[in-house]
Amino acid sequence: MTKINMTVNGRAVSAEAEDRTLLVEFLRSGLNLTGTHVGCDTSQCGACLVHVNGEAVKSCTMLAAEAEGAEVTTIEGMANADGSLSTIQAAFQEHHGLQCGFCTPGMVMSAAALLKDNPKPSEAEVRDYLEGNICRCTGYHNIVKAIMAASGQLDAIAAE
Amino acid sequence: MSVARPLPHDAAALHVAGQARYVDDIPTPTGTLHLAFGLSDVAHARITAMDLTAVRQAAGVVAVLTCDDLPGANDVSPSVHDEPLLAQGEVFYLGQPLFLVVATSHLAARKAARLGRISYDERPAILSIDQAIAADSRFEEGPRIYSKGEPERALKAADHRIEGQIEIGGQEHFYLEGQAALALPQENDDMIVNCSTQHPTEIQHKVAEALNLPMNAVRVETRRMGGGFGGKESQGNALAVATAVAARLTGHACKMRYDRDDDMMITGKRHDFRIAYRAGFDDEGRIEGIEFTQWARCGWAQDLSLPVADRAMLHADNAYHLKDVRIVSHRLKTHTQSATAFRGFGGPQGMLGMERVIDHIAHELGRDPLNVRRVNYYRAAAADAGASGGSISAKKNDRAPQLTPYHMPVEDFILHEMTEALAERADYGARRHAVAEWNAHNRVLKKGIALTPVKFGISFTLTHLNQAGALVHVYQDGSVHMNHGGTEMGQGLFQKVAQVAAARFAVDPALVKITATDTAKVPNTSATAASSGSDLNGMAVKAACDTIRDRMAAFLAQEHQVEAADVVFADGEVRVGGAVYTFQEAAKRAYEGRVSLSATGFYKTPKVAWDRIRGVGRPFFYFAYGVAVSEVVLDRMTGENRILRCDILHDAGASLNQAIDIGQIEGGYVQGAGWLTTEELVWDDKGRLRTHAPSTYKIPAASDRPGIFNVALWDGENREETIYRSKAVGEPPFMHGISAFLALSDAVAACGAGYPDLQAPATAQSVLQAIRRVEGDG
Ligand code: FES
Ligand code: FES
Numbered sequence: 001m002t003k004i005n006m007t008v009n010g011r012a013v014s015a016e017a018e019d020r021t022l023l024v025e026f027l028r029s030g031l032n033l034t035g036t037h038v039g040c041d042t043s044q045c046g047a048c049l050v051h052v053n054g055e056a057v058k059s060c061t062m063l064a065a066e067a068e069g070a071e072v073t074t075i076e077g078m079a080n081a082d083g084s085l086s087t088i089q090a091a092f093q094e095h096h097g098l099q100c101g102f103c104t105p106g107m108v109m110s111a112a113a114l115l116k117d118n119p120k121p122s123e124a125e126v127r128d129y130l131e132g133n134i135c136r137c138t139g140y141h142n143i144v145k146a147i148m149a150a151s152g153q154l155d156a157i158a159a160e
Numbered sequence: 161m162s163v164a165r166p167l168p169h170d171a172a173a174l175h176v177a178g179q180a181r182y183v184d185d186i187p188t189p190t191g192t193l194h195l196a197f198g199l200s201d202v203a204h205a206r207i208t209a210m211d212l213t214a215v216r217q218a219a220g221v222v223a224v225l226t227c228d229d230l231p232g233a234n235d236v237s238p239s240v241h242d243e244p245l246l247a248q249g250e251v252f253y254l255g256q257p258l259f260l261v262v263a264t265s266h267l268a269a270r271k272a273a274r275l276g277r278i279s280y281d282e283r284p285a286i287l288s289i290d291q292a293i294a295a296d297s298r299f300e301e302g303p304r305i306y307s308k309g310e311p312e313r314a315l316k317a318a319d320h321r322i323e324g325q326i327e328i329g330g331q332e333h334f335y336l337e338g339q340a341a342l343a344l345p346q347e348n349d350d351m352i353v354n355c356s357t358q359h360p361t362e363i364q365h366k367v368a369e370a371l372n373l374p375m376n377a378v379r380v381e382t383r384r385m386g387g388g389f390g391g392k393e394s395q396g397n398a399l400a401v402a403t404a405v406a407a408r409l410t411g412h413a414c415k416m417r418y419d420r421d422d423d424m425m426i427t428g429k430r431h432d433f434r435i436a437y438r439a440g441f442d443d444e445g446r447i448e449g450i451e452f453t454q455w456a457r458c459g460w461a462q463d464l465s466l467p468v469a470d471r472a473m474l475h476a477d478n479a480y481h482l483k484d485v486r487i488v489s490h491r492l493k494t495h496t497q498s499a500t501a502f503r504g505f506g507g508p509q510g511m512l513g514m515e516r517v518i519d520h521i522a523h524e525l526g527r528d529p530l531n532v533r534r535v536n537y538y539r540a541a542a543a544d545a546g547a548s549g550g551s552i553s554a555k556k557n558d559r560a561p562q563l564t565p566y567h568m569p570v571e572d573f574i575l576h577e578m579t580e581a582l583a584e585r586a587d588y589g590a591r592r593h594a595v596a597e598w599n600a601h602n603r604v605l606k607k608g609i610a611l612t613p614v615k616f617g618i619s620f621t622l623t624h625l626n627q628a629g630a631l632v633h634v635y636q637d638g639s640v641h642m643n644h645g646g647t648e649m650g651q652g653l654f655q656k657v658a659q660v661a662a663a664r665f666a667v668d669p670a671l672v673k674i675t676a677t678d679t680a681k682v683p684n685t686s687a688t689a690a691s692s693g694s695d696l697n698g699m700a701v702k703a704a705c706d707t708i709r710d711r712m713a714a715f716l717a718q719e720h721q722v723e724a725a726d727v728v729f730a731d732g733e734v735r736v737g738g739a740v741y742t743f744q745e746a747a748k749r750a751y752e753g754r755v756s757l758s759a760t761g762f763y764k765t766p767k768v769a770w771d772r773i774r775g776v777g778r779p780f781f782y783f784a785y786g787v788a789v790s791e792v793v794l795d796r797m798t799g800e801n802r803i804l805r806c807d808i809l810h811d812a813g814a815s816l817n818q819a820i821d822i823g824q825i826e827g828g829y830v831q832g833a834g835w836l837t838t839e840e841l842v843w844d845d846k847g848r849l850r851t852h853a854p855s856t857y858k859i860p861a862a863s864d865r866p867g868i869f870n871v872a873l874w875d876g877e878n879r880e881e882t883i884y885r886s887k888a889v890g891e892p893p894f895m896h897g898i899s900a901f902l903a904l905s906d907a908v909a910a911c912g913a914g915y916p917d918l919q920a921p922a923t924a925q926s927v928l929q930a931i932r933r934v935e936g937d938g
Contacts, residue, residue, distance in 0.1 A: 035178015075178030100650025101175030102386030139830030
């Protein structure tokens with residue numbers, strides 16, 4: 001057991017964890033932040049995606065200890081300061097970018113990472129970027145649409 | 161009115177904020193224990209010894225259970241009690257649970273589960289369809305056979321004949337949330353189970369049996385699933401029973417979630433099929449006589465395989481009138497995972513068999529497959545259908561509905577109009593020419609296009625399941641609490657049904673609280689399956705709301721000395737005599753007037769009755785329809801391919817929520833196309849599933865979806881009296897994926913003269929084999 005310190009969603013946290021504890025476990029069990037989901041356990045589905053020091057990271061592939069001292073943002077930290085939904089979150093809601101919702105936190109985190117680096121991506125860039133995020137329900141159409149809408153480019157969607 | 165509006169999913173705001181709770185997210189009591197199964201390493205054997213010493217000694221292990229430790233029934237089968245929770249002396253597939261580890265953490269349980277030392281006396285395993293046929297290994301005494309007319313005579317008399325065979329692969333559900341259950345022991349031996357299941361009542365039933373309790377001592381709650389697709393109709397039983405048994409024995413809350421690998425190794429998948437056909441037809445491709453033989457690989461236990469195979473037979477006609485037809489179905493027993501429900505429930509396989517025949521006939525005659533489809537379509541529904549006692553026209557017989565192979569009249573056939581509309585909207589004719597043109601000028605990249613129809617029967621074929629219950633309360637502040645037997649797996653059922661409740665009271669849907677499915681509120685529910693969720697539960701909720709509304713109306717009418725029929729619920733108000741109350745005021749008055757504001761509702765589907773052994777009668781209340789056009793391109797050198805464009809026109813009746821329905825169609829198509837293209841399950845010759853993770857099992861990604869994707873709803877009402885004349889929409893769009901498969905067949909056909917004889921899934925390898933075939937013949 002080691003004490004691990006990090007900043008999660010702007011709040012300094014510290015908790016005991018075994019050395020082999022994955023970041024996703026640390027967040028879910030240790031901090032009760034269950035919005036970060038486990039879909040595949042093997043770094044392929046993207047349901048567990050969070051930001052570590054601003055970079056998109058699949059939290060099932062990172063040890064909690066590796067995030068020592070880092071700034072971590074999870075889906076729970078994505079809302080605006082007043083608690084209202086961020087632009088990306090609101091776009092997923094409004095454009096029906098979810099069905100069962102299990103992939104949604106990872107999709108929102110992935111979209112946020114993309115738009116930070118590339119505020120006006122093309123539809124093809126969005127699709128390529130989402131390669132590591134699986135959605136089994138929606139067929140992706142509305143997810144892509146939501147991200148295009150969040151980047152202010154709804155009219156750029158190919159087919160409606 | 162709140163129905164027919166594209167409102168967002170009820171929990172969308174929670175999902176985007178990471179606040180929506182799944183089973184694994186529910187806060188657990190301190191001391192909660194975690195479970196994992198130890199699995200069989202061989203496909204078929206007698207267990208000679210199980211040495212679990214190392215398992216028991218592993219860190220964090222609290223208990224290890226075998227079949228001898230169970231307090232009640234060792235069975236998790238949803239049908240015929242042939243599926244032990246923990247193997248009893250013999251194993252029947254590689255991945256079968258043998259023992260159960262109870263530990264202080266998920267990881268500890270999983271690690272310990274690997275430490276079992278099992279000795280086997282191995283037996284020959286029957287893995288493939290060929291092996292099962294050779295060994296005559298099957299469920300039921302012999303094949304089921306449905307027939308109509310004189311297929312042999314018609315086949316002989318036909319001008320043209322073809323025969324062929326298609327292998328159709330299975331499919332992993334890959335619900336993004338794996339199976340999960342949490343059992344919380346209560347006083348007096350009662351048990352509460354939270355479970356990711358499409359069938360809480362079945363969970364309750366199996367847990368009660370396993371604990372030797374009456375059903376009233378077990379309560380099952382399901383707020384939502386992270387996807388189900390049929391994979392949580394029966395496959396959650398094992399986890400729920402395991403957690404309940406462990407909770408009973410340890411006195412602690414117990415939780416179990418399958419790791420993705422375990423989930424894929426343990427649980428059943430879509431049935432893979434082989435379908436052989438012989439068809440006789442005329443110069444236009446009109447089918448004179450046809451025979452199908454279907455072999456379904458059911459796996460080791462019966463599970464839901466019989467109704468799945470039945471539904472494959474019931475969809476062997478798809479949209480076509482087969483005058484003289486015979487369908488033979490073999491349900492094969494193999495030493496593999498027990499194949500289970502998956503969106504479409506056998507329908508897709510049966511339908512693909514039929515569409516394959518059309519494709520083959522068209523190739524044989526050198527005609528556009530669309531023309532062959534059209535000449536074989538069922539007769540259109542009579543325009544005046546539904547009007548009873550109308551004048552009998554002289555040409556009545558020309559307009560009488562035609563019969564399916566199971567002798568059910570097709571009264572609501574709308575595919576002629578839908579096909580016409582989609583062909584025009586998607587510019588099918590011109591694009592078909594353009595594809596031919598392209599193929600004439602390009603040697604390496606070949607294109608293909610196909611338009612395929614769907615006619616899907618709606619109702620549980622096990623007739624007694626076509627019932628549903630609901631419980632609705634109106635509180636004195638006018639807020640509404642709604643509960644029904646359906647479960648939410650992302651399909652938007654809760655939202656749709658809440659819109660129905662809001663419409664009955666004429667209030668804002670925000671006033672309606674949607675609550676978790678709970679066996680203590682609504683008993684004896686059917687699985688949320690067969691696309692029936694909103695049909696059944698929408699009607700049950702409507703009945704409950706109407707009971708309350710009628711009571712409120714009667715009370716207010718009496719107060720105001722008017723007829724109850726003159727009390728109007730509209731726009732969030734209740735108008736009676738000259739008075740206008742808000743719904744909240746009206747509820748408060750009714751409460752103070754000592755009116756019961758709580759009611760149950762019940763619904764059973766009318767008209768359905770059939771004989772599943774003979775295959776005669778009306779298994780379905782109605783049919784849902786749709787048409788899709790896909791265009792694809794493939795690389796002749798590698799077999800690699802992609803979908804360029806897809807256009808769909810789909811019939812959801814008078815849609816309850818257009819946005820949700822369109823979402824079901826988009827998702828269904830992509831999942832269906834995945835089934836028939838990239839999603840390939842591979843078992844090795846020992847019976848080990850080799851594709852047990854998304855790294856080896858290719859699920860469509862965002863970039864796989866067609867570049868152009870147009871989905872529209874057909875504007876029409878259900879002619880049957882369903883909830884607001886809507887139609888079920890969960891499964892039917894899945895089968896639009898068939899258009900992608902047949903577009904690939906079309907593209908392969910452009911590589912040579914022979915018939916592609918494409919096998920499913922059409923992976924690059926399968927496409928390449930087909931290309932070599934047509935080149936060889938060319
Ligand atoms: S759980 Fe981390 S990528 Fe799937
Ligand atoms: S909404 Fe279910 S996996 Fe994406």
